[in-house]
Amino acid sequence: MTEKLFDDGMLFSFSAVVTQCNETQNGFEAVLDRSAFFPEGGGQAGDVGTLGGVEVIDTYEKNGEVVHLCKSPLEVGAEVRGNIDENIRIRRMQNHSGEHLLMGFIHNKLGYENVGFHMGSEEVLLDLNGVISPEDIRECEQRANEAIARNIPITISYPDSGTLAALEYRSKLEMTENVRIVTIEGIDNCACCAPHMPTTGGIGIVKVISSESNRGGTRLHILSGLDALDLIRKRMESNAAISHLLSAKPEKTADAVEKLLNENIALKRQITENERHAAEEIISGLKNDSRKSFCIFTRGLGRNTMREIANQAVKLTDGLAAVFSEEQGGFGYIIASEKLPLRTMARDINSALGGKGGGSDLMIQGSLTAKRGEIEEYFSGLDK
Ligand SMILES: [Zn+2]
Structure with a gap:
């Protein structure tokens, strides 16, 4: 062997x-x-x-x-x-030893066990069989990092059956012989077969990235050492970019984003208000003429507002109420009618005016690439 x-x-x-x-x-x-x-x-x-x-x-x-x-x-x-490959091995040992260290403090404080463990270079998952509060996560993380600063030895031993029986350790096994115990002095004993850092100092840092509920317990996403540094660097770069874009101090980016979101909400509200006014003006200018279709050209109005205008205009005519909004490469359209077979007509409209779209007999919508003059001519032709 x-x-x-x-x-x-x-x-x-x-x-x-x-x-x-x-x-x-x-x-x-x-x-x-x-x-x-x-x-x-x-x-x-x-x-x-x-x-x-x-x-x-x-x-x-x-x-x-x-x-x-x-x-x-x-x-x-x-x-x-x-x-x-030292770099890969050290990163794995840092993540693994960091998990033992953090888990030691969680186990000692709350009595929880590690019931699931997945280790990748960008994500280490640690499943606890109990619910841990954000305050307790912070406290255990803090204590684990203080233990890193104290550079405590991490040792491997194979206790004899008597010593083992009396030993308090995590991942208790049925076996009584050749059980490999990984000890972080004064903090944690755990049965484990893998290589670890020789002292806590080598872990560098252990960081809980996030936590979520998991089968009645908690799943922690953690990273240690060089992998943690990579992640922290990536996130700091992203935050620095936001900080630069918003001219905010790095620790004030959340406030700046919140302000921006509130401004955005206010702007959207203003746009809706402006569109409502524009729609009201257009609708009040329409003359009731049941023989004639409406061909209404607008600019910068959203589909909802166009639909509202079409719905109001169609009450005043037996023909079509067509609303167009200038957009890149042509016009968006919404056309309503209470009497005409719009669904069938959509095909002719699209083919005559270079468009696409469709809908029901009551309303169709889509876009056209034709010029305004061509559109007006086409629709005035329909009334003859
Ligand atoms: Zn281990």
């Missing part, structure tokens, strides 16, 4: 002898006599790196052996140098 070297989380380079190498569909599965590569487990993905210069794209466990999935074959019996 492979001798596992990853109890020392900071061992990124080692030498070993290749004991097996088998070709599979996905690549070459190499087994070594010893390895610091971590095979996927405990929510942490398998390591990547190189073995004898050959790329290792994944590491997993198979029949008790650590299997390195390589892009090319390795010679059985050869001594190879293994190099783990």
